[in-house]
Amino acid sequence: MALSKQNVAKAKQILAQIGWGEDTAPWSLYDEKDPLKPGCVIMLGPKADGGWENVFMNVRHITKDQLALFNSRKKEVSNSSFIDDETADDTITRIGWF
Secondary structure (H helix, E strand, C coil), rough: ECCCCCHHHHHHHHHHHHCCCCCCCEEEEECCCCCCCCCCCEEEECCCCCCCCEEEEEEEEECHHHHHHHHHHHCCCCCCEEECCCCCCCEEEEEEEE
């Protein structure tokens, strides 16, 4: 299920608060050459209505506070959320919605 334009905006706001402590964050299109690109909100699969298939962020060394904030706000976006450790040593965790 894709995220609507409104859900994308809310997801970006929540991820920005988790990663940067503010309501805006740099964002990037998903790049297969750099799939674990940290430091931005990543969007994958653009939709004709302004929505996206996935909106997520790769967090290096995610903290308990960041995870708690994500878990407390994830239901504000009406799509399925996920938390995945993307590296063998858990240094990068991917959080977001699809």
